[in-house]
Structures are given as C-alpha cells and as structure tokens.
Amino acid sequence: MLGSTYGTFTTDPRRARVVACGEAPAPAVHGQAATADDLDVSGRPLYADVPDLDRFFRPESVAVIGASDADGRPNTGITRQLMDWAERCGARLHPVHPTRQSVFGTPCFPSVADLPEQVDLAVLLVSDPLPVIEELAESKVKFAVAFASGFAETGEEGAAAQARLAAAVERSGLRLLGPNTNLNAFEKFRDDLEGPAIALITQSGHQGRPVFTMQEIGVRLSHWAPTGNEADLETSDFISYFAERPEVGAIACYVEGLKDGRSFLLAADRAAQRGVPVVAVKVGRTETGARMAASHTGKLTGADTVVDAAMRQYGVIRVDGLDELQDTSALLARARPPRAEGVVVYSISGGTGAHFSDLATEAGLRLPALSDTKQAELHQWIPDYLNVANPVDNGGHPVGDWRGRKIIDAILDDPEVGVLICPITGPFPPMSDKLAQDLVDAAEQTDKLVCVVWGSPVGTEDAYRTTLLGSSRVATFRTFANCITAVRAYLDHHRFTTRYRSPFADAPRTASPSFRKAQALMRSGQQLSEHAAKQLLRAYGIRVPREQLVTSAAAAVRAAGLVGYPVVMKASGARLAHKSELGLVKVGLTSASQVRDAYRELTDIARYEGIALDGVLVCQMVERGVEMVVGVTQDELFGPTVTVGLGGVLVEVLRDVAVRVPPFGEDQALAMLSELRGRALLDGVRGAPPADVDALVEVVLRVQRMALELGDELAELDINPLMVLPRGQGAVALDALAVCR
Numbered sequence: 166m167l168g169s170t171y172g173t174f175t176t177d178p179r180r181a182r183v184v185a186c187g188e189a190p191a192p193a194v195h196g197q198a199a200t201a202d203d204l205d206v207s208g209r210p211l212y213a214d215v216p217d218l219d220r221f222f223r224p225e226s227v228a229v230i231g232a233s234d235a236d237g238r239p240n241t242g243i244t245r246q247l248m249d250w251a252e253r254c255g256a257r258l259h260p261v262h263p264t265r266q267s268v269f270g271t272p273c274f275p276s277v278a279d280l281p282e283q284v285d286l287a288v289l290l291v292s293d294p295l296p297v298i299e300e301l302a303e304s305k306v307k308f309a310v311a312f313a314s315g316f317a318e319t320g321e322e323g324a325a326a327q328a329r330l331a332a333a334v335e336r337s338g339l340r341l342l343g344p345n346t347n348l349n350a351f352e353k354f355r356d357d358l359e360g361p362a363i364a365l366i367t368q369s370g371h372q373g374r375p376v377f378t379m380q381e382i383g384v385r386l387s388h389w390a391p392t393g394n395e396a397d398l399e400t401s402d403f404i405s406y407f408a409e410r411p412e413v414g415a416i417a418c419y420v421e422g423l424k425d426g427r428s429f430l431l432a433a434d435r436a437a438q439r440g441v442p443v444v445a446v447k448v449g450r451t452e453t454g455a456r457m458a459a460s461h462t463g464k465l466t467g468a469d470t471v472v473d474a475a476m477r478q479y480g481v482i483r484v485d486g487l488d489e490l491q492d493t494s495a496l497l498a499r500a501r502p503p504r505a506e507g508v509v510v511y512s513i514s515g516g517t518g519a520h521f522s523d524l525a526t527e528a529g530l531r532l533p534a535l536s537d538t539k540q541a542e543l544h545q546w547i548p549d550y551l552n553v554a555n556p557v558d559n560g561g562h563p564v565g566d567w568r569g570r571k572i573i574d575a576i577l578d579d580p581e582v583g584v585l586i587c588p589i590t591g592p593f594p595p596m597s598d599k600l601a602q603d604l605v606d607a608a609e610q611t612d613k614l615v616c617v618v619w620g621s622p623v624g625t626e627d628a629y630r631t632t633l634l635g636s637s638r639v640a641t642f643r644t645f646a647n648c649i650t651a652v653r654a655y656l657d658h659h660r661f662t663t664r665y666r667s668p669f670a671d672a673p674r675t676a677s678p679s680f681r682k683a684q685a686l687m688r689s690g691q692q693l694s695e696h697a698a699k700q701l702l703r704a705y706g707i708r709v710p711r712e713q714l715v716t717s718a719a720a721a722v723r724a725a726g727l728v729g730y731p732v733v734m735k736a737s738g739a740r741l742a743h744k745s746e747l748g749l750v751k752v753g754l755t756s757a758s759q760v761r762d763a764y765r766e767l768t769d770i771a772r773y774e775g776i777a778l779d780g781v782l783v784c785q786m787v788e789r790g791v792e793m794v795v796g797v798t799q800d801e802l803f804g805p806t807v808t809v810g811l812g813g814v815l816v817e818v819l820r821d822v823a824v825r826v827p828p829f830g831e832d833q834a835l836a837m838l839s840e841l842r843g844r845a846l847l848d849g850v851r852g853a854p855p856a857d858v859d860a861l862v863e864v865v866l867r868v869q870r871m872a873l874e875l876g877d878e879l880a881e882l883d884i885n886p887l888m889v890l891p892r893g894q895g896a897v898a899l900d901a902l903a904v905c906r
Contacts, residue, residue, distance in 0.1 A: 202674070204674065205669075205672040205673060205674060205828070205873065206672075206673045206674060206675060206676055206873050206874055207804075207873050207874070207876045207877065209427055209804075210427060210428075210431070211431075211669045211672055211674075212431065212669070213401070213405050213428065213431035213432055213434075213435055214402070214405075214428075215402075215405040215406060215409065215435070216340055216398070216402050216405075216406060217406075218308075218340075218402075218403070218406045220285040220286065220307050220308065221285070221286060221307070221308040221340070221342070221350075222350070222388055223254060223256075224254075224256045224284070224285035224286040224308070225255075225256055225257065225285055226256060226257045226258075226259070226282055226283070226284040226285055226286075227247070227251050227256050227257070227258045227259070227284060227285065227286045227287070227288065228258075228259045228260075228261050228277065228280055228284045228286070228287045228288070228306070229244055229247055229248075229258065229259070229260050229261060229268075229287075229288045229290060230261045230277065230287055230288065230289045230290060230291055230297055231261070231262060231289065231290035231291045232244045232260030232261060232262050232265070232268045232273065232290065233262065233265075233268065233290075234265075234268045234269045240290045243288075243290055243312070243348060244260065244268060244269065244290070245269065246348055246351065247288060247348075247351060248269060248271070249353075250351040250352075250353070253353065256285075256286075257282075258271065259271075259272075259274060259280055259281070259282075259284065260272075260273040260274070261273065261274050261275070261276065261277060261279075261280070262274075262275070263275045263276065276300065277297070277300040277301055277303075277304050277306070278300060278303070278304060280304065283304060283305050283306070284304070284306055285306070285307050285308060286306070286307070286308045286309070286310070287301050287306045287308070287309045287310070288309075288310045288312075289309055289310060289311045289312065289313070290312060291313065292313050292315075293313065294309070294311040294313055294330065294343075294344060295326075295329060295330050295333055297309075298330070298333045298334060298337050298339070298341075299333065299337065301337065301339055302336075302337035302338060302339060306339055307339060307340065308339060308340050308341075308342070309334075309339055309340070309341045309342070310341070310342045310343055310346060310350070311330070311341060311342070311343035311344040311345075311346070311393075311396075312343060312344070312345075312346060312347065312348075313343075313344050313345070314344065314345045315345075316330070316344045316345055316394050316396070317345075317394050317396075318345055318394060327344065327394060327396050330344065330396050331396040331397060334396065334397045335397070340397055340398050341396060341397040341398060342390070342391075342392065342393070342397075342398050343392075343393040343394060343396065344393060344394050344396060345393040345394040346370070346391045346392065346393030346394075347370040347391050347393075348391075349367070349370045349373060349377075349389045349390075349391035350388075350389055350390060350391060352377065352389055354380070354386055354387070354389075355380045355385070355386075358380065358383060358384070358385035359385065359637070360385055360414070360498075360499055360637050361385070361412065361413065361414025361415070361498045361499055362385040362386055362387035362388075362412050362413055362414060362498065363376060363379070363384065363385070363386050363387070363413075363414065363415050363416070363417050363494050363495065363498050364386075364387050364388045364389075364390075364403075364407040364410065364413045364415075364416050364417070365377060365386060365388065365389045365390070365416075365417050365418075366389075366390045366392060366400050366403045366404065366407075366416065366417070366418045366419070366420075367389070367390075367391055367392070367418070367419040368391075368392050368393065368395070368400070368419060368420060368421045368422070369419060369421065370391045372419040372446075372487060373389060373391070373419060375487045375488065375490070375491050376417050376487070376490060376491045376494065377389060379491050379495060382634045383634055383635065383637065384491075384495045384498075384499075385498075387410065387412050387413055388403075388407065388410075388413075390403040395424045399424040399425070399428065400418060400420055400423065400424070400429065400432075401423075401424070401425065401428040401429045401431070401432035402428075402432070403416075404416055404418070404429075404432035404433065404435070404436055404443060405431070405432040405435050405436075407436075407441070408432070408435045408436040408439050408441045409435075409439070413441060413498075414441075414442075414497070414498030414499060415441065415442045415443075415444060415494045415495075415497040415498035416436065416441060416442070416443045416444070416494075417444050417445075417490055417491070417494035418443065418444065418445040418446070418447075419445075419446050419487070419490070420445055420446065420447045420448070421448050421449070422449070423472070423802055425802075426475070426800070426802040426803035426804065426826070427803070427804070429475070430475060430478075430479055430803075430826065431669070433476070433479035433480065433481050434479055434667050434668075434669060436479075436480075437479055437480045437661070437662060437665050437667075438665065438667055440662045442480075442482060442494070442497040442498075442654075442658045443480070443481045443482065444481075444482045444484060444490055444493050444494040444497065444654070445476065445481055445482070445483055445484070445490075446483075446484055446485065446486070446487065446489075446490050447469075447472060447476070447483060449469055449472070450469050450485075468800055468801075468802075470824055471800045471802070471803055471806055471824055471826060472802070474806075474823070474824040474825055474826060475803060475826045478825060478826065478829060478833060480658065480661040480662065480665065482497075482654045482657070482658060484650065484654075488644075488647060489647055489650050489651075492642055492647040492648075492650070492651050493647075493650060493651040493654050495640070495651075496614075496616075496640045496651040496652070496654075496655055497651075497654065497655055497658060499637060499638075499640070500614050500640060500655055501612050501614070502659050503583040503584065503613075503614065503655070503656060503659055504580075504583050504612060504613055505580060505581055505582060505583035505613075506531055506583050506584075506656055506660075507531055507532070507533040507579075507581040507582045507583055507584070508525060508530045508531060508532050508582075508583070508584045508585075508586060508652065509532070509535070509555050509556070509557060509576050509579075509582050509584070509585050509586070510522050510525065510532065510555065510556035510557065510586050510587075510588070511556065511557045511559070511572070511573070511576060511585060511586070511587045512556060512557070512558060512559070512587060512588055512589075513558075513559055513560070513561040513564055513589075513593075513596075513600070514558065514561070514590070515551070515552065515556075515558040517588050517590055518556030518557070518558050518588075519556065520645075521556065521586070521588045521618075521645055522555075522556045524645055524646070524649055525586075525649050525652075528649045528650070528653055529653060530649065530652060530653055530656070532555050532556070533555060533581050533582075534554045534555055535553065535554055535555050535557075535576075535579060535581075536579075536581075539575070539576075539579050540553050540554060542575050543557065543572060543575055543576075545571075546559075546563050546568035546571050546572050547559050547560060547563060547568075547572065548560055557572070557576065559572060561596070562596075564596050564597075564599060564600040564603070565595070565596040565599055566599075569599060569600060569603045570603045570606065570607065573585070573603055573604060573607045574607060577607060577611050577613050577615075582613065583613055583614065583656075584613065584614045584615075584616065584652055584655075584656075585613065585614070585615050585616070586616045586617075586618070586648060586652065587600070587604055587615075587616070587617050587618070588617075588618040588620065588645060588648075589601075589617060589618060589619055589620060589621075590618075590620040591620055591621050592621050592623075592626045592628060592629075594626075594628070597626075597628050598627065598628045598632070600628075601617070601628040601629070601632040601633050602628075602632055604617055604633075604639060605632055605633065605635075605636040605638070605639050608636060608638035608639045609636070609638050614640065614652070614655065615638065615639050615640070616639070616640045616641075616642065616648055616651075616652060617633055617639055617640070617641050617642070618641075618642045618643070618644065618645055618648045619633060619641055619642070619643060620643070620644070620645075624643070629641070664832075666830075668828040668829055668830055668833075669828060671828070671830065672828045672873075673870070673873065673874075676874050677870065677874065679704045679705045679706070679870070679871075679874070680874045680875075682704035683701055683704040683705065683871065683874070683875060684875070684878070686700055686701050686704070687875070687878050687879070687905050688739075688905050689878075689905055689906070690905060690906070691739055691740070691904075691905050692739055692740045692741075692742070692902070692903070692904045692905070693739060693902075693903040693904070693905065694737045694738050694739045694741065694779050695735065695737045695741070695744075695782060695900060695901060695902070696712075696714045696737045696779065696780070696782055697739075697903070698882075698901035698902055698903040699712070699898065699901050701871075701882075701901070701903055702884065702898050702901055705867045705868075705870060705871045706867055707864055707867050707868070707884075707898055708895055708896065708897050708898065709897065709898045709899075709901075710733075710784045710785035710786075710787055710897055710899060711727075711728045711729070711784070711785040712724075712728065712782050712783060712784040712785060713727065713728065713782070713783050714737060714779065714780040714781070714782055715764075715780055715781055715782075715783055716780045716781070717764075718760075718761045718764040718765060721734065721760050721761065721763075721764040721781060721783050722757045722760050722761060724783035725754070725757065725760045725783050726757075728783055728784065728785050729785065730754070730755050730756070731753050731754055731755045731786045732754050732760065732783055732784060732785065732786055733750065733751065733752050733753075733754070733782075733783075733784040733785075733786050733899075734750070734751045734754060734760065734763045734764065734767060734781055734782065734783055734784070735749060735750045735751075735767075735781065735782045735784065735900075736749035736750075736767045736768075736770070736771050736776070736778055736781055736782075737778060737779055737780055737781060737782045738771070738776055738777050738778040738779050739777070739779070741776055741778075742902055744900075745814060747770060747774060747776075748766075748770050749767055749770055749771065749776075751763040751766070751767065752786070753786065760783070764781055767781055768781065784899075787888050787890075787897050787899060789890065789891065790856065790888040790889050790890040790891070790896075790897075791846050791847055791853075791856045791888070791889045792811070792812040792813040792885075792886035792887070792888060792889075793809065793810065793811060793812045793861060793886065793887045793888075793889055793896075794808070794809070794810050794811070794812030794813075794816050794822070794883065794884065794885040794886065794887065795807070795808070795809050795861075795864055795865055795868050795884045795885075795887050796808045796809075796868070796881070796882050796883045796884060796885070797868060797871070797872040797879060797881065797882040798881055799880055799881070799906075800826075803826045804826075804876060805827060805872035805873070805876040805879070806824055806825065806826050806827075806872075807824070807825050807826075807827065807829075807865060807868055807869050807872055808822050808823070808824050809822065809823055809834075809837050809838065809841075809861075809865050810822030810823060810841060811841065811843045811846070812884075812885045812886040812887060813885070813886050816885055819843070821841050821842045821843050822841070823836075823837035823838070823840040823841060824837075825837055825869075827869050827872060827873055828869075828873075829869065830866075831862055831866065834862045834865040834866055835858075835862060837865070838858065838861070838862075847861070847889065854891040854892065855891065855892045856889040856890070856891065856892065857889055857890055857891065857892045857893060857894055857895055857896060858889075858892075860889065860890070860894075860895045860896040861887070861889045861896050863896075864884070864887060864896050864898075868882065868884070877906065878905055878906055879903065879904075879905065879906065880904045880905060880906040881902070881903070881904040882901070882902070882903050882904075883901065883902040883903075884898045884900070884901050885900055885901075885902075886899050886900060887899070
C-alpha cells in the first residue's frame with residue numbers, strides 16, 4: 166500500500182507549525198512564511214499557526230478607539246459594557262477620542278500614539294478601521310477588534326474594502342477579530358461553575374446565545390469568539406487555541422463559511438490529537454442556506470458533501486440544530502471516557518423503553534442483552550413478568566423505595582454497560598423525585614455515563630431544576646432525539662480519538678518518480694484522450710488493460726492478435742467523453758473480420774459527428790469483477806478531493822459515492838468503502854466471489870498521490886469503470902478521463 170505517501174491541499178502558506186501530540190505549542194509569527202519542511206509536496210502547509218490569544222481574552226490593558234459617554238450614541242453603551250468587562254477581568258482601560266477629555270470619568274486620550282502604555286487589545290468603535298491599523302502597528306498593539314459592518318457581507322465593493330483591511334493587518338503584525346463582529350467575547354461569564362468548560366466560536370453572535378445561556382443551568386463556559394467576517398483571525402485559529410487550553414472540555418462552533426480549507430483541517434487535527442471534541446453547526450447544506458451564508462459573511466461555503474466528509478475525517482461532530490449543539494457539546498465537555506460501549510435503557514414503562522430503544526438502535530447505538538445472571542439479579546427487585554433484558558422495565562413501583570437505587574447500581578455494575586439512559590416522559594411525584602435523586606447519587610459514585618431525558622414540557626419541577634440540573638455528573642436532556650445524538654457523538658468521539666493518528670505526519674514532502682513521467686503527459690487546459698489518460702495512470706502504477714492505439718483496420722487486426730481475443734475497441738481522442746452514448750465502443754469482438762468492421766464503423770461515426778481521433782484503441786476484455794469509479798475533483802475550498810463509488814454507466818444515476826480530502830490513509834480509504842450503499846457488492850453477492858478490496862484501496866491511495874502531486878495541473882480525473890477483480894487478482898482501470906487545468 167501507499168500508506169506513507171499521503172499528502173494535502175490548501176491555500177495559505179503563512180500558516181506555520183502545529184506541534185505533535187504531547188509537545189508544547191510553538192506559535193508562529195503572524196505573516197511569517199513557512200519553511201520547506203513545513204510544506205507538503207503540493208506546497209501547502211503541514212502545520213497550523215496557533216496564535217497566542219491569552220492577551221486577547223485576558224488583556225492587561227485595553228484601548229477603546231471612538232469611546233463615548235454621550236447620551237443616545239451607540240458607542241456609549243458599548244463603551245460602558247467594555248469598562249465593566251475590563252473592571253471584572255482586572256484590565257486597565259484607556260478611552261481614545263480626539264475631542265473628549267474624559268469618558269465616564271476616565272481620562273481620554275486624543276490618539277493611539279498618546280496612550281500612556283503599550284496596550285494588549287484595541288477595540289475599534291469607528292466606521293472605517295483601516296486608517297487606525299497603522300497607528301496600532303506603530304504602537305505595537307497585539308490585538309484589535311473591529312465592530313464595523315459594510316464589508317464582504319455587502320457584496321463586491323465591501324469585499325474589496327475587506328481585502329484592503331486584511332492586507333493592512335497582515336503588514337502590521339497585529340491580529341484582528343472581525344470586522345462585522347460584536348461584544349460576545351466580552352460577556353460576563355459565570356466564575357462559580359466547576360469542571361471542564363465549553364469554548365464557543367460563532368460567526369453569527371445571535372446563534373451562540375443558546376450555548377452561552379447554558380451557564381444558567383450549570384454548564385460552564387470559558388470563552389466566546391464571535392469571528393464575524395474573519396478578515397484575519399478565523400474559526401480555525403480559535404479551534405487551535407482552545408484545543409490547548411486545559412479548562413476546555415469541548416469546542417462548540419456555529420460556522421457559516423470556512424475561510425481556508427487546509428487551516429480548518431489542521432486545527433481539527435490538533436484538537437483530535439489532544440482528544441478535545443469539536444461540535445459544529447455548519448450551514449450551507451442546501452443551496453438556499455449556502456446563498457444566505459455567503460451574503461451574511463462574504464465567505465465561500467464550499468460543496469457541502471466535501472465539508473461533511475472533511476469534518477468526518479478529522480472527528481468534527483456535525484450537528485444540525487442549536488439545541489443539538491448545546492446538548493452534545495455539554496455532554497462531551499463533562500463526561501468521562503467510556504468504560505464500555507453498551508447502552509442500557511431503564512424506564513418505569515415498557516412503552517417508553519421500547520420507543521426509546523427503537524430510536525437508539527436505529528441511530529447505531531448498541532443495546533446489548535443483559536446476561537441471564539444479571540437479569541436474575543434484577544428480578545430480585547423487579548417482578549418476573551417484566552422484561553429486564555434491555556430495555557429494563559421496572560414497572561414503576563420499585564423506584565419509590567429502596568429497590569430503585571439497587572436496580573441502578575446493578576445495571577451500572579455490569580462490565581458490558583458504559584451508558585445508562587433513563588427516559589422520564591413526565592413527572593409523577595413523589596416517585597419521580599426519588600428516581601431523579603437515585604440517578605444523581607448513583608452517577609456521583611460511578612465513572613460511567615448516566616443520562617436522563619426529562620420530557621415534561623413544563624420544566625419547572627424541583628426534580629428537574631434542582632436535582633438533575635444541580636448535578637454535573639448526570640447528563641440531562643429534554644428530548645429523546647438530542648439524548649441519542651449526544652450519546653452517539655460521545656461514543657464515536659472516544660472511539661475516533663483512541664485510534665487517531667495525524668495524517669499530516671505521513672504527508673509527502675517531495676515528489677515521487679511518477680511525477681516527472683506524469684507531468685510530461687499533461688496538456689494545459691485540455692482534456693486528454695483515453696489513451697493518454699491511461700498512460701497517466703500507468704505512471705502512478707495503476708493497472709490498465711493490455712491495449713494498443715492503431716490508425717488502420719489492418720493494424721487493428723494485428724493488435725487484436727497481440728492483445729488476445731476477445732477484445733474491446735474504442736475511439737480515442739482528446740475531449741471525447743461518453744463514448745458509449747455515441748456508439749464509439751464495441752465489446753466482445755472475437756474475430757479479425759469483426760475487428761475490421763468495428764474499426765470502420767468507429768471511424769465513420771467519429772467522422773459523421775465531427776470528432777477528431779488520435780486513433781482507435783484495441784483493448785483486452787476484462788469481464789469478471791465489480792465496476793467501481795475512482796476520481797479526483799477540485800473543490801473551491803479544500804482543493805483536490807478523491808472520490809470512490811459504484812461505477813459503470815449508471816454512476817450518475819446511483820450517485821453512490823464517498824469523498825475524502827487528502828491527506829488520508831488506508832483506514833480512511835476503507836471507511837469510504839463502508840459508507841457506500843452498495844458496499845455488499847464487494848463482499849460477493851448471488852454466488853459472486855469477494856472482490857479484491859485491498860487492490861481497490863491501493864488504487865484510491867495511488868490516485869490520492871496523483872491528486873497531490875498534480876493538484877495544480879489536474880482539474881479532473883475519472884476512472885470509470887475500475888474493474889475490481891476477485892480477491893487476489895487486483896483491479897484494472899478499463900476507462901479513464903483526465904482534464905488538465
């Protein structure tokens with residue numbers, strides 16, 4: 166396998182190193198070019214620039230440019246809030262305004278140059294932040310926040326203004342949050358909550374409100390980064406920074422558009438190496454959502470299937486709703502790693518247990534049947550006529566006395582059980598009060614996950630507000646769906662991080678010998694003929710049929726004799742695609758006369774259709790196998806991507822494909838196959854032998870290497886069909902299409 170030759174894609178070589186797992190972080194200097202050792206074979210970075218944001222979130226000194234205390238002015242309320250925040254965090258605040266002597270009784274300075282000290286953070290309450298950037302740079306200010314709107318979110322003119330602002334920031338050496346951001350970073354965070362915290366990143370401030378208000382039910386938040394238009398600091402920067410913070414148990418994100426695909430993957434890779442879960446809502450699943458995201462933040466949303474695949478590759482947990490974001494990130498932040506993956510559903514109602522179990526099993530959770538010994542133990546306290554195999558139905562009454570705690574402890578004591586879920590569809594005091602207390606007490610004494618679904622629409626009950634929400638060890642939900650989503654994410658995350666190895670560690674830094682051969686075949690801006698495309702595959706060690714390119718009927722007959730009957734004959738020419746639809750493929754030819762007739766027919770059709778040919782291919786016929794497709798396409802955000810799926814003439818109808826963004830290894834190539842609806846075909850169906858999956862994976866990895874090395878020259882590659890032969894016999898590319906950039 167080409168397991169050590171994976172590589173990558175991206176656009177921002179100023180990103181510097183991400184450190185290996187366990188090393189101390191080594192932030193790069195903003196604007197510093199990466200060295201050759203920091204780049205992969207395509208010239209894209211292998212390490213993330215991790216900004217030191219300590220002085221952004223906890224500055225010692227702050228300047229407010231455009232500060233005001235005038236009645237009715239928007240800046241007045243913002244100034245007041247910033248002064249309160251600075252007082253809470255112990256920072257010295259300096260108002261700056263050219264015509265004011267003081268603001269809210271604090272001495273005011275006419276310009277940045279007049280400040281009495283070098284400040285860590287400057288907050289720009291001005292409509293045009295660009296002229297201020299140079300002043301800040303001269304005063305060696307580390308960070309700035311630009312609240313002004315009217316940039317890329319407004320169209321082309323605004324995008325040009327934002328580009329000028331970004332360029333000025335890049336030259337200055339300071340780091341900028343915004344523009345088009347808000348005060349969320351300077352909210353009042355509760356400091357009386359303990360345990361791992363959620364760090365929040367949002368491109369739309371309002372969309373972070375549900376997560377932020379979770380503090381009111383006892384969930385700790387440590388930071389909030391409202392990234393706005395991301396002219397400089399972006400979501401990826403904050404993910405990388407938060408992944409290093411010891412107090413952060415999970416990172417919750419609301420993302421409208423990614424600024425740079427590679428920097429996002431490098432940040433997600435850093436979080437995965439450190440075992441810090443990243444939970445994200447990413448808008449743009451639909452065409453309408455993508456348009457709205459672009460209009461709001463002026464960013465490239467990217468093809469959603471590619472975004473989805475990229476997140477899955479690096480363990481980013483994608484959810485759809487803000488309620489799922491808050492519940493899933495809260496669980497992942499606070500729960501200890503699972504001791505086992507088995508889930509037991511425990512309820513007072515057989516109907517509730519059956520309903521929840523159906524939904525959980527459908528979602529992929531494993532609900533193992535409890536052993537006969539364990540069931541006999543449970544029947545000490547639960548009537549024999551009730552089912553306790555899993556789900557466990559206690560019938561109701563045992564929860565009201567000493568038996569309730571015994572049942573919970575017995576379930577948690579089972580080594581197969583890692584998660585106990587108790588759905589309570591509505592309160593039934595006093596027994597539901599006792600059940601809630603028993604669950605909390607048990608959770609405090611176990612290292613296994615205890616979840617409760619409190620289904621009451623009221624939500625004011627003491628059992629819920631005080632008992633359940635008062636415990637940091639019980640994960641409490643309001644809906645079945647959110648509980649199942651969060652538990653599945655919890656188990657998936659720990660399974661993923663346990664075996665995770667950064668693919669960037671194996672990304673190639675130098676070109677392979679295949680590259681020079683392949684480069685000689687490329688024709689800028691042209692589609693290659695099938696014959697030339699297959700030569701490209703040969704250069705990377707991908708097997709193609711025996712074949713010869715001929716330009717006469719007599720030569721075709723000689724070629725057929727050398728290739729061996731039966732043969733396939735195909736017209737070959739640049740910019741010639743979908744040959745079958747034009748009648749330019751002849752299959753199963755078994756004699757010289759058939760070959761001569763086929764040659765004449767193919768050339769006649771091409772002449773009639775006005776298609777220029779470089780000849781006719783006489784090919785070995787390969788019949789027995791599974792038809793697959795393997796290809797390369799270019800994504801605007803992530804660069805070259807690799808696709809594998811069921812191939813043949815129905816590939817566009819079936820659309821059964823999986824996508825990955827380089828770099829990836831053999832494990833991800835196998836995972837791609839497991840995502841296919843038609844995966845069973847590779848295992849052999851209706852008496853067919855199992856296909857050579859190892860050979861298919863090998864082709865996927867070789868195509869990935871090609872995509873990396875030719876990424877700036879290869880616009881598209883399509884191997885269809887790739888005939889995957891029975892196990893041990895390999896895979897053969899029967900047809901190929903390649904388009905040069």
